[in-house]
Amino acid sequence: MTNSNLTRRGVLKTGAVTGAGLALPTIFTSRASAFTNEPTGSTVKFGFNVPQTGPYAEEGLDELRAQELAVEHLNGMGDGGMLQTFSSKALDGTGILGKKVEFVTGDTQTKSDAARASAKSMIEKDGVVMINGGSSSGVAVAVQGLCQEAGIIFMAGLTHSNDTTGKDRKANGFRHFFNAYMSGAALAPVLEKAYGTERRAYHLTADYTWGYTQQESIQASTEALGWQTVNNVLTPVGAGDFSSYITPVLQSGADVLILNHYGGDMVNSLTQAVQFGLRDKQVNGKNFEIVVPLYSELMAEGAGANIKGVYGSMNWNWQLQDPGTKAFVKSFGEKYGRPPSNSAHTCYVQTLLYADAVARAGSFNPCAVVEALEDFDFDGMGNGPTTYRGADHQCFKDVLVMKGAENPTTQFDVLEIVEVTPRAQVEYAPDHPMFGGAEASLGECNDGA
Amino acid sequence: MEAIILQILNGLDKGSAYALIALGLTLIFGTLGVVNFAHGALFMIGAFCAVIMQRLLGLSFEMVDETKTDFLGNPLKVQVPYVESWFGPELGGAIINWSVPLGIALAIPVMIVLGFVMERGLIKHFYKRPHADQILVTFGLAIVLQEIIKYFFGANPIQTGAPDMLSGSFDFGTMLGFDPNVIIYPLWRLVYFLFALFIIAGVFAFLQFTTFGMVVRAGMADRETVGLLGIDIDRRFTIMFGLAAAVAGLAGVMYTPILAPNYHMGMDFLVLSFVVVVVGGMGSLPGAVAAGFLLGILQSFASMNEIKSIIPGIDQVIIYLVAIVILLTRPRGLMGRKGVMED
Numbered sequence: 004m005t006n007s008n009l010t011r012r013g014v015l016k017t018g019a020v021t022g023a024g025l026a027l028p029t030i031f032t033s034r035a036s037a038f039t040n041e042p043t044g045s046t047v048k049f050g051f052n053v054p055q056t057g058p059y060a061e062e063g064l065d066e067l068r069a070q071e072l073a074v075e076h077l078n079g080m081g082d083g084g085m086l087q088t089f090s091s092k093a094l095d096g097t098g099i100l101g102k103k104v105e106f107v108t109g110d111t112q113t114k115s116d117a118a119r120a121s122a123k124s125m126i127e128k129d130g131v132v133m134i135n136g137g138s139s140s141g142v143a144v145a146v147q148g149l150c151q152e153a154g155i156i157f158m159a160g161l162t163h164s165n166d167t168t169g170k171d172r173k174a175n176g177f178r179h180f181f182n183a184y185m186s187g188a189a190l191a192p193v194l195e196k197a198y199g200t201e202r203r204a205y206h207l208t209a210d211y212t213w214g215y216t217q218q219e220s221i222q223a224s225t226e227a228l229g230w231q232t233v234n235n236v237l238t239p240v241g242a243g244d245f246s247s248y249i250t251p252v253l254q255s256g257a258d259v260l261i262l263n264h265y266g267g268d269m270v271n272s273l274t275q276a277v278q279f280g281l282r283d284k285q286v287n288g289k290n291f292e293i294v295v296p297l298y299s300e301l302m303a304e305g306a307g308a309n310i311k312g313v314y315g316s317m318n319w320n321w322q323l324q325d326p327g328t329k330a331f332v333k334s335f336g337e338k339y340g341r342p343p344s345n346s347a348h349t350c351y352v353q354t355l356l357y358a359d360a361v362a363r364a365g366s367f368n369p370c371a372v373v374e375a376l377e378d379f380d381f382d383g384m385g386n387g388p389t390t391y392r393g394a395d396h397q398c399f400k401d402v403l404v405m406k407g408a409e410n411p412t413t414q415f416d417v418l419e420i421v422e423v424t425p426r427a428q429v430e431y432a433p434d435h436p437m438f439g440g441a442e443a444s445l446g447e448c449n450d451g452a
Numbered sequence: 453m454e455a456i457i458l459q460i461l462n463g464l465d466k467g468s469a470y471a472l473i474a475l476g477l478t479l480i481f482g483t484l485g486v487v488n489f490a491h492g493a494l495f496m497i498g499a500f501c502a503v504i505m506q507r508l509l510g511l512s513f514e515m516v517d518e519t520k521t522d523f524l525g526n527p528l529k530v531q532v533p534y535v536e537s538w539f540g541p542e543l544g545g546a547i548i549n550w551s552v553p554l555g556i557a558l559a560i561p562v563m564i565v566l567g568f569v570m571e572r573g574l575i576k577h578f579y580k581r582p583h584a585d586q587i588l589v590t591f592g593l594a595i596v597l598q599e600i601i602k603y604f605f606g607a608n609p610i611q612t613g614a615p616d617m618l619s620g621s622f623d624f625g626t627m628l629g630f631d632p633n634v635i636i637y638p639l640w641r642l643v644y645f646l647f648a649l650f651i652i653a654g655v656f657a658f659l660q661f662t663t664f665g666m667v668v669r670a671g672m673a674d675r676e677t678v679g680l681l682g683i684d685i686d687r688r689f690t691i692m693f694g695l696a697a698a699v700a701g702l703a704g705v706m707y708t709p710i711l712a713p714n715y716h717m718g719m720d721f722l723v724l725s726f727v728v729v730v731v732g733g734m735g736s737l738p739g740a741v742a743a744g745f746l747l748g749i750l751q752s753f754a755s756m757n758e759i760k761s762i763i764p765g766i767d768q769v770i771i772y773l774v775a776i777v778i779l780l781t782r783p784r785g786l787m788g789r790k791g792v793m794e795d
Binding site: 056057059060061234236239241243244246247248250251253254267270271274275278279280283284285301302304305306307308309321322332333336337342412413415416 | 520606607608609611634712751755756767
């Protein structure tokens with residue numbers, strides 16, 4: 004005969020105590036993590052947050068192609084791309100610190116709230132250690148703030164607003180892309196040479212953070228040449244038809260139109276300006292000219308023949324002839340049948356640079372990575388000797404001035420490189436007034452512990 | 453004065469697009485009683501008919517040019533359009549150059565068939581449902597159509613230019629006695645305005661002077677009585693849906709040289725076109741056309757720097773502001789009929 008003392012209450016009590024006992028170590032281990040999403044297994048996960056839908060989806064797709072290629076190269080597949088030319092040799096194609104690299108992707112939709120939501124999900128659900136990508140400064144600033152709070156490294160993709168590493172700079176965020184100030188500094192001498200010092204400029208500017216900083220930067224650098232600024236008109240993003248903003252230019256006495264637009268807006272405003280005969284006009288005894296300060300290959304393709312002879316600037320272009328660029332274009336071109344865009348280049352390089360920083364630091368701890376990236380000098384990544392400045396986490400390297408090609412042979416060479424502006428010419432102090440002045444601060448690095 | 457004339461001209465082409473879309477919307481609403489939120493998508497698909505025509509005419513075979521290299525250093529593969537190899541580079545090139553006007557020939561059958569399929573396949577099941585259900589289903593349909601286009605054509609705007617002959621601009625100012633180079637207007641925008649007038653006149657003539665049009669107008673006024681007379685009004689209304697789709701499609705085809713088409717261009721026009729319909733008066737065809745031009749011109753004026761400096765941001769809200777004022781003073785819109793949407 005067995006005498007069982009099991010009661011319902013007893014079972015519940017025992018179950019609760021046992022459950023709590025079993026849960027206790029995991030509670031402690033999760034608290035015991037040294038930093039957010041410390042990788043414990045044989046793999047480490049990256050989060051690629053790019054626009055997969057919405058107006059910049061094409062650019063997001065190109066970023067994803069490059070990120071996938073970078074992961075392949077980190078894991079020892081393919082021909083290694085820029086790992087062959089990168090001056091740092093901490094990576095050996097066996098993953099990072101012995102861990103194989105995996106990735107998840109999110110869709111920013113080029114909307115700040117959607118981008119934050121997808122980044123949050125990748126951090127909390129997928130356990131990513133780094134987020135990379137994006138095609139808008141609004142998104143970059145929003146996601147950078149989130150990564151700072153979460154204790155994750157953010158390698159900003161295409162973001163050109165001064166604010167990203169200016170007033171909105173964060174310790175956990177790094178930008179490889181150039182910025183609006185650099186565009187102005189690089190373009191000014193070329194514009195002076197081409198159009199002289201007595202010009203009257205009319206600005207049409209996209210009505211958001213990037214547009215404002217770009218307009219401010221271009222105005223400052225052209226006024227320094229002696230140009231006058233006749234007017235600056237803010238245009239709604241996605242306006243479509245810009246004719247009512249373009250026609251007043253005809254009566255303004257301006258002889259240069261500066262289009263501070265990007266993506267579809269730039270394609271439309273440039274096309275419509277050409278349709279209104281602006282480029283055939285003579286004003287003040289000079290040919291009327293159009294300038295597009297920030298170019299991208301995908302958008303130049305969209306603008307077609309209208310872009311011929313129009314000056315602009317770029318972070319990088321596949322037509323550069325240095326060994327790093329050649330290696331990357333070969334890897335990318337053979338895999339995807341097209342040359343990479345400059346946003347693809349940025350995301351590819353950043354993925355490698357993050358991995359390299361981890362390898363050099365010997366840890367995935369974001370604060371160790373920050374330390375490894377700050378004031379890091381390197382070469383072989385496509386723009387000559389490059390530095391990630393510690394004071395504001397902005398990358399400094401040569402900048403390209405481009406022009407719409409007169410006789411492109413394929414859809415890929417609609418832009419040609421006019422000048423490689425040396426890095427010294429685009430440098431500025433970290434407390435420059437356009438970058439938040441003396442008040443701008445990175446804050447403390449956050450590892451989420 | 454020059455600035456005012458320029459903004460009126462600007463408003464005319466924008467207004468033409470609004471008027472054409474609003475005309476189609478009103479036709480559908482007036483005949484079938486359906487609020488069609490997929491109408492903007494029809495405008496967009498029309499625009500993509502021009503893109504398809506451009507691609508069809510540009511279909512090419514590959515030739516290797518040993519003298520040039522591609523970005524990887526391999527011999528360059530040059531695409532030679534079949535049209536150019538059949539008709540010679542000059543005539544072939546000219547045919548490709550005229551792909552937008554030729555796109556009309558593709559758009560008319562495509563849009564009519566699409567209109568029929570939409571109406572018979574989906575929308576007819578929602579006639580007896582509340583307007584909210586109709587809005588939801590047509591809005592969903594618009595998103596589906598958008599995504600299909602994005603899947604095949606990508607998200608970037610696709611440059612679809614006017615024929616070289618019509619792509620320049622002309623000096624409108626000198627015709628009116630102003631100094632040269634003061635009032636310059638792109639030729640294609642004038643073509644678009646005239647085209648829109650032609651289509652609008654065609655639709656009105658069709659409704660006014662044909663027996664079919666008379667029956668449709670009678671059906672719009674009193675559907676039940678027309679049905680009791682033994683006329684199959686539903687079939688005629690389906691044809692009207694196809695016609696409305698074709699009008700939106702044609703508006704889209706011809707708009708491509710003004711605005712490089714992308715998959716979401718329809719949504720941008722849809723909301724404004726609904727405001728146009730409301731301002732013009734629900735169910736009133738002349739109202740839709742008049743309000744289209746009126747709002748197009750007002751929007752252009754609101755973008756003038758002189759006006760924006762007094763009221764910043766007015767260019768983005770003017771249409772809605774006008775809608776509010778009209779609805780407060782004339783709740784049925786400019787030319788709205790009694791009894792429409794009032795039961």
